[in-house]
Amino acid sequence: MSIEELSVDPGLASPPRKSPLRKLAKDPQAIITSVLLLAIIILGLLTPLIAPHDPNEAQLNGINAAPGTPGYILGADQNGRDIASRLLHSIGTSLIAGLIGASVALTIGITFGLIGGYFGRKLRSATEWVFSLIMTFPGLLLLIVLMPVTKGDYRATMLIFGVLLSPGVYRIVRNLVLGVKNELYVDAARVSGLSNLRILGRHVLFAVRGPIIVATAFLIGSAISLQSGLAFLGVGSTLVPSFGAMIADGFTNLYVDPTQFIWPSVMLGTLTASLVLLGNSLRDAFEGVKLTPVKARAAQAGRTPAKDAVQGSTTDLLSVRDLGIAYPTPSGELREVVKGVELTLQAGETLGLVGESGSGKTQTAFAILGVLPPEAVVTHGWAQLAGRNLVGLSEREFRTLRGRDIAYIPQEPMSNLDPSYTVGAQLVEGIRASAQMTRRQAKATVMELLVRVGIEHPERTFDSYPHQISGGMAQRVLIAGAVASRPKLLIADEPTTALDVTVQAEILDLIRDLQAEMGMAVLLVTHNFGVVADICDRIAVMQDGRVVESGTALELFREPQHPYTQMLLGSILDEHTVRTDQPIPVSAAISGSN
Numbered sequence: 001m002s003i004e005e006l007s008v009d010p011g012l013a014s015p016p017r018k019s020p021l022r023k024l025a026k027d028p029q030a031i032i033t034s035v036l037l038l039a040i041i042i043l044g045l046l047t048p049l050i051a052p053h054d055p056n057e058a059q060l061n062g063i064n065a066a067p068g069t070p071g072y073i074l075g076a077d078q079n080g081r082d083i084a085s086r087l088l089h090s091i092g093t094s095l096i097a098g099l100i101g102a103s104v105a106l107t108i109g110i111t112f113g114l115i116g117g118y119f120g121r122k123l124r125s126a127t128e129w130v131f132s133l134i135m136t137f138p139g140l141l142l143l144i145v146l147m148p149v150t151k152g153d154y155r156a157t158m159l160i161f162g163v164l165l166s167p168g169v170y171r172i173v174r175n176l177v178l179g180v181k182n183e184l185y186v187d188a189a190r191v192s193g194l195s196n197l198r199i200l201g202r203h204v205l206f207a208v209r210g211p212i213i214v215a216t217a218f219l220i221g222s223a224i225s226l227q228s229g230l231a232f233l234g235v236g237s238t239l240v241p242s243f244g245a246m247i248a249d250g251f252t253n254l255y256v257d258p259t260q261f262i263w264p265s266v267m268l269g270t271l272t273a274s275l276v277l278l279g280n281s282l283r284d285a286f287e288g289v290k291l292t293p294v295k296a297r298a299a300q301a302g303r304t305p306a307k308d309a310v311q312g313s314t315t316d317l318l319s320v321r322d323l324g325i326a327y328p329t330p331s332g333e334l335r336e337v338v339k340g341v342e343l344t345l346q347a348g349e350t351l352g353l354v355g356e357s358g359s360g361k362t363q364t365a366f367a368i369l370g371v372l373p374p375e376a377v378v379t380h381g382w383a384q385l386a387g388r389n390l391v392g393l394s395e396r397e398f399r400t401l402r403g404r405d406i407a408y409i410p411q412e413p414m415s416n417l418d419p420s421y422t423v424g425a426q427l428v429e430g431i432r433a434s435a436q437m438t439r440r441q442a443k444a445t446v447m448e449l450l451v452r453v454g455i456e457h458p459e460r461t462f463d464s465y466p467h468q469i470s471g472g473m474a475q476r477v478l479i480a481g482a483v484a485s486r487p488k489l490l491i492a493d494e495p496t497t498a499l500d501v502t503v504q505a506e507i508l509d510l511i512r513d514l515q516a517e518m519g520m521a522v523l524l525v526t527h528n529f530g531v532v533a534d535i536c537d538r539i540a541v542m543q544d545g546r547v548v549e550s551g552t553a554l555e556l557f558r559e560p561q562h563p564y565t566q567m568l569l570g571s572i573l574d575e576h577t578v579r580t581d582q583p584i585p586v587s588a589a590i591s592g593s594n
């Protein structure tokens, strides 16, 4: 397989991705701002041909000439200089300032961003240090102080300003490169012997081009604004026509003729606003539109999908109906990852949600917990816990629900404990967040819970930091925290996957015992049929975002109906099956692999 083939992102294969240029061509904001900018640029380029006067040509008889005066279509300023000619020449000044500032910032920022992101930690620290130092310089002050060095030439000032803008570009590029440098296609390019320069230029730079194009529009806008600002303050050569200098002149003459102030302000405003708005359109085109989750959109419209939905059976503790969850793709379209899931769970029951990786088990559990990422969109359906709608709840409502009625045990116990705090401090904090009690009462409760979840030295564990305890103990600690409020529903997402095989059985036993003791329902997300067989009453099998089969554990193991369930069950290793094929001799295996 070639590197080009490897570099195709499978996530973008479906739906087909619209090119950013095609999206820009359909965006009215992009079209209007591009037309305005193009018109301004053309005017700037044609200035030597169409400007009736030299921008600094002062005529005594033209002082404060009114607009429409022959030879002064927009009037003249207090020095008798033609406003139309100065406006046209100011376009060139602004564009040159913008291009110099942005080019310097991009050249320095991209070069060192690529170096800092792609090569080792030492280069990253060194470049980070230098750019952090540059960021501490007081920009405007520095540019004014350096006027004797730049001799008032705005082009030299823009060179320095470009350096001051470069840390922003450096950070964008470095972070993007850090994100892509370990992608498989970059690894593949490395293994295939491409030089670092080639990889950086061809693969890494290409991958980060979108944000750089977006940043360019903002950089040009910043440089133009700064140049005008300095000219407004009277810093730099007074011979250079500039919007800033014209605004300052017009300001002093505001009561004589306001148009002297209005014209340059309108031109500068149009130029910078067009750049910023075009930058926004470019960002949407390259990075995809951020869609508002349905929850938020529905709330804006004064309703939620759940409120519109048919109510579920009140006897079910948990009821999920026709739940759909989607994510926006880079092209802005939605890709459904959960496609109409149906689940029910009774109080005290254990439901195993089984399926291959990526089938949507975790997304379903996250929707019930209210922890879907902000970009997720609940496209249809609803979920209820004890008759209460879950889809459409505010974060605040979910927080109270999560602390009391729903609890969660994660897959990676270690990464769910904060390494900076002791285990005890974290458990006490969690308990006090969901129940009114003093620190002393919370500590006593935590100690009881630690004993209950089978921790041998609760005092020692209470004072330990997460790195001082084993993975099995960490999972027990998290289980203790989860059941502290005696929740109605415990959601366990692959609770044993990250643990040692011997510890796995103990953790499952613990969940089963606690469930019986507290009468909780358990939703166990797993891809392991062994775990399901061990503790589940009922099973729902998920494939490609849908529940393809559900029933009691006994039914499913005895007579699986759906081919996918049969395939999953068939793939469980059976210790009674004896291999009938002959083992391959080692020498043959080695020569075969060559």
Ligand SMILES: Nc1ncnc2c1ncn2[C@@H]1O[C@H](COP(=O)(O)OP(=O)(O)OP(=O)(O)O)[C@@H](O)[C@H]1O
Binding pocket: 327, 337, 355, 356, 357, 358, 359, 360, 361, 362, 363, 364, 373, 527
């Ligand atoms: N933030 C996200 N943005 C886009 N797609 C996402 C996001 N999170 C998850 N997905 C996609 O949703 C689909 C379902 O993911 P989910 O985590 O629910 O799978 P799963 O069945 O729990 O698998 P696993 O056992 O590997 O965790 C996957 O295709 C995944 O790529």
